[in-house]
Amino acid sequence: xxxxxxxxxxxxxxxxxxxxxxxxxxxxxxxxxxxxxxxxxxxxxxxxxxxxxxxxxxxxxxxxxxxxxxxxxxxxxxxxxxxxxxxxxxxxxxxxxxxxxxxxxxxxxxxxxxxxxxxxxxxxxxxxxxxxxxxxxxxxxxxxxxxxxxxxxxxxxxxxxxxxxxxxxxxxxxxxxxxxxxxxxxxxxxxxxxxxxxxxxxxxxxxxxxxxxxxxxxxxxxxxxxxxxxxxxxxxxxxxxxxxxxxxxxxxxxxxxxxxxxxxxxxxxxxxxxxxxxxxxxxxxxxxxxxxxxxxxxxxxxxxxxxxxxxxxxxxxxxxxxxxxxxxxxxxxxxxxxxxxxxxxxxxxxxxxxxxxxxxxxxxxxxxxxxxxxxxx
Amino acid sequence: xxxxxxxxxxxxxxxxxxxxxxxxxxxxxxxxxxxxxxxxxxxxxxxxxxxxxxxxxxxxxxxxxxxxxxxxxxxxxxxxxxxxxxxxxxxxxxxxxxxxxxxxxxxxxxxxxxxxxxxxxxxxxxxxxxxxxxxxxxxxxxxxxxxxxxxxxxxxxxxxxxxxxxxxxxxxxxxxxxxxxxxxxxxxxxxxxxxxxxxxxxxxxxxxxxxxxxxxxxxxxxxxxxxxxxxxxxxxxxxxxxxxxxxxxxxxxxxxxxxxxxxxxxxxxxxxxxxxxxxxxxxxxxxxxxxxxxxxxxxxxxxxxxxxxxxxxxxxxxxxxxxxxxxxxxxxxxxxxxxxxxxxxxxxxxxxxxxxxxxxxxxxxxxxxxxxxxxxxxxxxxxxxxxxxxxxxxxxxxxxxxxxxxxxxxxxxxxxxxxxxxxxxxxxxxxxxxxxxxxx
Numbered sequence: 138x139x140x141x142x143x144x145x146x147x148x149x150x151x152x153x154x155x156x157x158x159x160x161x162x163x164x165x166x167x168x169x170x171x172x173x174x175x176x177x178x179x180x181x182x183x184x185x186x187x188x189x190x191x192x193x194x195x196x197x198x199x200x201x202x203x204x205x206x207x208x209x210x211x212x213x214x215x216x217x218x219x220x221x222x223x224x225x226x227x228x229x230x231x232x233x234x235x236x237x238x239x240x241x242x243x244x245x246x247x248x249x250x251x252x253x254x255x256x257x258x259x260x261x262x263x264x265x266x267x268x269x270x271x272x273x274x275x276x277x278x279x280x281x282x283x284x285x286x287x288x289x290x291x292x293x294x295x296x297x298x299x300x301x302x303x304x305x306x307x308x309x310x311x312x313x314x315x316x317x318x319x320x321x322x323x324x325x326x327x328x329x330x331x332x333x334x335x336x337x338x339x340x341x342x343x344x345x346x347x348x349x350x351x352x353x354x355x356x357x358x359x360x361x362x363x364x365x366x367x368x369x370x371x372x373x374x375x376x377x378x379x380x381x382x383x384x385x386x387x388x389x390x391x392x393x394x395x396x397x398x399x400x401x402x403x404x405x406x407x408x409x410x411x412x413x414x415x416x417x418x419x420x421x422x423x424x425x426x427x428x429x430x431x432x433x434x435x436x437x438x439x440x441x442x443x444x445x446x447x448x449x450x451x452x453x454x455x456x457x458x459x460x461x462x463x464x465x466x467x468x469x470x471x472x473x474x475x476x477x478x479x480x481x482x483x484x485x486x487x488x489x490x491x492x493x494x495x496x497x498x499x500x501x502x503x504x505x506x507x508x509x510x511x512x513x514x
Numbered sequence: 515x516x517x518x519x520x521x522x523x524x525x526x527x528x529x530x531x532x533x534x535x536x537x538x539x540x541x542x543x544x545x546x547x548x549x550x551x552x553x554x555x556x557x558x559x560x561x562x563x564x565x566x567x568x569x570x571x572x573x574x575x576x577x578x579x580x581x582x583x584x585x586x587x588x589x590x591x592x593x594x595x596x597x598x599x600x601x602x603x604x605x606x607x608x609x610x611x612x613x614x615x616x617x618x619x620x621x622x623x624x625x626x627x628x629x630x631x632x633x634x635x636x637x638x639x640x641x642x643x644x645x646x647x648x649x650x651x652x653x654x655x656x657x658x659x660x661x662x663x664x665x666x667x668x669x670x671x672x673x674x675x676x677x678x679x680x681x682x683x684x685x686x687x688x689x690x691x692x693x694x695x696x697x698x699x700x701x702x703x704x705x706x707x708x709x710x711x712x713x714x715x716x717x718x719x720x721x722x723x724x725x726x727x728x729x730x731x732x733x734x735x736x737x738x739x740x741x742x743x744x745x746x747x748x749x750x751x752x753x754x755x756x757x758x759x760x761x762x763x764x765x766x767x768x769x770x771x772x773x774x775x776x777x778x779x780x781x782x783x784x785x786x787x788x789x790x791x792x793x794x795x796x797x798x799x800x801x802x803x804x805x806x807x808x809x810x811x812x813x814x815x816x817x818x819x820x821x822x823x824x825x826x827x828x829x830x831x832x833x834x835x836x837x838x839x840x841x842x843x844x845x846x847x848x849x850x851x852x853x854x855x856x857x858x859x860x861x862x863x864x865x866x867x868x869x870x871x872x873x874x875x876x877x878x879x880x881x882x883x884x885x886x887x888x889x890x891x892x893x894x895x896x897x898x899x900x901x902x903x904x905x906x907x908x909x910x911x912x913x914x915x916x917x918x919x920x921x922x923x924x925x926x927x928x929x930x931x932x933x934x935x936x937x938x939x940x941x942x943x944x945x946x947x948x949x950x951x952x953x954x
Contacts, residue, residue: 210707210816211845233713254655265655267663268632275907283907287899289812290625291844292881293618293667294888294899295926296908297631300663304655321713344574348596350687352752375755382755422653426574448654449575472657485657491647495914496659501936502910514658 144171144195151200153274153282153313160311161280163194164508170278171510172307174198174219174246178253180478182306182513183485189511198248201313204228206288212319213271213288218248218312234319237263241408248312254304257408258355258370260445263320266303272316273299275309278508288316301499307510309503323354323372327380328400331367331387336432339365342390343428347447349386351379357407358428358451360435360442367392367446368403410443416454417461417479423449423471434467458482485514519564521581521638521646521676527560528674529644537923540674542582542613545605547808548889550617550669550925557923560674562612568592569677577635577652578680582612586619589680597682600627603885604793615675618667620885622718622792625843626751627683629885631666636679639665639672642916652679664911669887670922672915686717686751690761691779693788694768695742699723699838702744703818705771706842709748710815712767714760716843717751725802725837726795726850733798736791739775746773746842747792795839796850802835803852807864810886811875815845824874825849832867834860846884847875873898888926896928909933 146168150156163170171193173179198219206215209232216225222238222245229235239257240250249255256265263269272286275298285298302312333339343358346369355370367387371379380396387394397403412418421444423431428444431451435442438460444451449471455461458480465473465486475482496514500507516527531538537557544551544561553559565581571592572578578589578599586606589599602621603609609619615637620629636650650662665672696702699721706719722730722745731738738745748764750757768776779785799806813821822838825847829836837850849871853864872882872895882888882895896905905927913933915921924930 208814208816210711211814212710213814254660256655264628264632267660268628277907281903281907283904284900285904285908287812287881288879289814289845289881289884291620291629291812291841291846291884293620293629293885294882294892294896295904296911297618297663297667298907298911300631300660301911303663304660309659321711321715324713347576348573348684350596350684350753352686352756373756374759375753378755379753420655422655422657424575424652447576450654471653474657488658489648491645492649492658492661495641495647495649495661499659499661499664499911499914502914503907505936 144193145191146194147197148194149197149200153201153276156196156201156311156313157276157280157282159196160276160278164278164506168508169193169511170508171195172198172252172311174249175221175244177243177245178249178255181253181476185512196311198246198311205314207232209234213290213316214319215288215314215316216247217314218246220247221245222247222250229319230322233322235322236269236317237320238266238269239408241412247315251303251312251315252305252307257411258357258404258445261353261355261447267300269318270299270303270315271318273302273312274314275302275311276313277310278504278506282313286316290318306513308500308514310509324374325376326354326370326372326400327376328368328370328397328403329380329383329387329394330397330403331390331392331394332364333392334364336360336365336436337429338391339367340429340432342387342392343367343446344425345386345390346383347425351383355404356446358442358444358446359407359410360432363436365432368407370400370404407443410441410454411452413454416456417458417482418476419453419455419461419464420474420476421451421453421464421468421471423451423468425449427468427471430467434464438463515559515561517561517564521640524560524562524674524676525640525644525646527558528640528642531558531920532642532644535918535920537920539922540612540616540670542610542616543585543608545609546613546617546889547810547886548883548891550887550889550922551613552890554922554924562610562674565676572652573597575652576682578682580611580678580680582610582615582675582678584611585609586611586614589682593682595685598685599633599680599682601630601633604796611678611680612675615666615678616668616670617885617887620846622720622841625719625841626715626717631663633681634662634666634678635681637662637665637675638677639675641673642918642921646676650679669889669926671912671926673921688754688757689717689749689751689785690757691747691749691785691788692765693777694746694748694773695739695775696744696746696773698743699822700819701772702746703822703842705746705767705773707816708767708771709764710843714764716748718747718749719843720747720792721745721840721842722792722795723838725835726839729798729801729837730791730795732801733794734787734791736787738791747788799837799850799852802837803854805853805855805861807851807853807868809847809849809851809868809871810883811847811872811880812884813845813847813875813878813880817878818842818845821847821874821878825871828867828870828874832863834864834867836867844884845880869895890925893926893928
């Protein structure tokens with residue numbers, strides 16, 4: 138079920154110029170603005186003031202929905218922000234390519250995924266939005282349309298504004314268009330799974346694999362209903378042999394190991410567990426050596442965990458706000474974000490005051506009047 | 515010139531500059547190729563070369579924390595042989611991590627592994643007002659704006675990094691390297707395209723043209739055929755299984771694509787020689803001409819043949835030799851325009867030719883610089899990629915970090931710019947209020 142915010146004024150400009158004009162007009166009318174794509178993450182980010190929210194102008198990117206270029210030979214593409222991720226993947230997939238970003242997808246757009254820096258299991262090998270966006274066109278609240286980067290995969294000319302806007306939740310301005318790096322689809326994938334009920338053993342096995350000389354497509358952990366798992370996906374010309382080898386490593390770590398040739402559903406489940414219908418999802422920007430602690434917490438709180446083992450990045454679903462606070466305390470000082478506005482919790486938790494002040498200076502320069510998505514980060 | 519030994523001393527230097535309104539330039543090893551670390555008039559140089567401590571090797575979390583003067587190679591050495599730090603500029607034995615952060619340095623292996631920016635997770639930075647801030651950390655996806663991402667590649671214009679947290683990764687299990695010789699760069703380029711469209715992502719794909727082969731051969735005596743039109747260095751790395759499965763296919767592709775000699779490195783010594791010959795190409799140009807001017811443009815890989823042809827024509831037109839050494843996987847060209855500085859008019863002609871090459875690359879949808887940075891060298895080309903609104907938007911970031919323009923002024927941006935005060939919220943002009951005028 139999608140939860141929605143109600144905005145009184147809703148606009149859906151049909152091109153970049155109209156979009157920038159709509160933003161400028163709203164700013165000049167003294168309104169604040171929310172940018173919306175697929176509407177799948179509208180409740181993410183900091184707390185909102187209900188009255189301000191009702192009076193805000195919602196500008197949708199769905200009118201900007203063209204795949205402008207798919208340069209098959211160059212493994213790049215240029216896309217409007219309102220293109221739905223699934224549509225983009227279908228187009229790239231037809232040529233045996235992919236945008237190597239696979240967050241849970243229930244209609245999300247490219248722009249929304251980038252603005253929230255959302256990611257999925259493919260991050261293990263290919264990086265996150267900040268690593269795959271090579272160019273960006275944005276609109277600022279004074280109506281300026283500006284681009285940075287380019288459409289080649291290697292480029293250091295000018296400031297890397299795409300990184301600044303990725304994960305900025307629209308607080309600097311709107312993402313209108315992006316150029317991205319693509320990758321070939323792995324011809325075959327096979328997943329080795331190791332299961333166990335001891336959080337320490339699962340964490341140790343995950344660490345062993347992340348430090349091994351393997352080239353995995355994905356390396357995830359999972360904890361649910363008292364059982365943990367390490368999932369390692371191999372791809373490429375020798376995927377089956379690689380997965381067998383990984384499965385031996387998992388068995389050597391004391392886990393119950395198996396190899397799954399049909400592994401699609403396993404990974405869909407990993408992605409899906411980054412969201413919850415009724416629980417509170419806490420995203421932990423932790424460290425690998427906190428994995429055991431995290432899984433022990435999960436066992437104690439009967440929480441569900443999925444995560445990228447080599448990055449210490451995990452999504453913990455708890456049933457009560459108090460449990461979210463306990464996860465935060467246990468993993469402190471690693472940042473733990475509550476993304477979907479549930480449980481009346483501080484979305485971001487304690488942050489470095491120096492970095493926060495500098496970020497505010499940046500925000501002021503891009504959006505001096507505080508028009509764009511105020512309060513979200 | 516200041517030579518601080520600690521972050522606190524860097525901070526003291528920057529503070530002193532701030533109090534006196536003096537511009538300053540942070541400098542690592544000074545090996546950059548765009549003049550980014552060149553001193554500025556009446557300014558202070560803050561060289562970080564004494565700050566060479568590796569502060570933390572955290573292998574459980576696959577992170578290394580270093581001071582900015584640590585050399586690139588020292589990071590890999592500190593975590594080897596099990597792990598390595600992938601960005602590998604050719605100057606890696608001397609260039610500093612601080613400089614790499616400023617330039618977002620790449621290297622031969624970045625087509626597969628990515629650039630400096632993909633490996634920096636945290637920074638301690640002294641801002642131009644002398645304030646020290648900590649950005650990011652050892653973790654990823656730290657809440658808030660990605661100021662680490664904005665800082666990396668900012669060419670010393672946003673502040674100076676005093677502590678850098680890097681991600682290191684397990685070393686590949688197997689590495690297989692070959693060099694294949696072709697009659698022309700076009701043929702070699704076709705092989706690169708075929709390989710990439712097959713879904714093969716080599717650790718590195720490097721190309722040298724005839725002139726570069728001859729120059730480099732003179733330096734290393736690797737036994738490369740002097741009549742080859744192109745040498746393609748291909749390195750596959752990864753798991754043993756995957757390397758084996760792919761390597762034979764790559765050899766066949768080279769042969770099918772017209773290579774008349776494929777040399778496969780049989781041991782580490784032979785592999786090292788292939789790389790030494792490739793990395794010697796720049797320095798060896800002295801054997802061809804007394805001076806050279808290096809470019810760093812990027813093109814979409816599929817435009818390679820067209821651009822190389824254009825470069826050839828331009829060379830003839832300007833009556834100058836142009837050697838080509840490049841990262842073929844990501845389309846990053848390094849045309850070396852050879853000239854004799856003692857011949858009147860030749861340096862100017864070389865520079866003009868280099869500018870025409872940059873233009874040819876940008877016209878094909880490319881970039882003026884792939885890894886060397888804009889610095890002073892390429893700032894005049896910035897308007898060929900970016901319009902006035904784009905440049906003004908860059909300036910907003912600059913002004914947030916450095917409102918007084920003290921950090922490395924005169925670099926990157928094509929024309930000097932000042933930062934105004936942050937304007938307040940939009941207010942209607944009285945004429946607008948009265949309905950007499952409206953804003954366009």
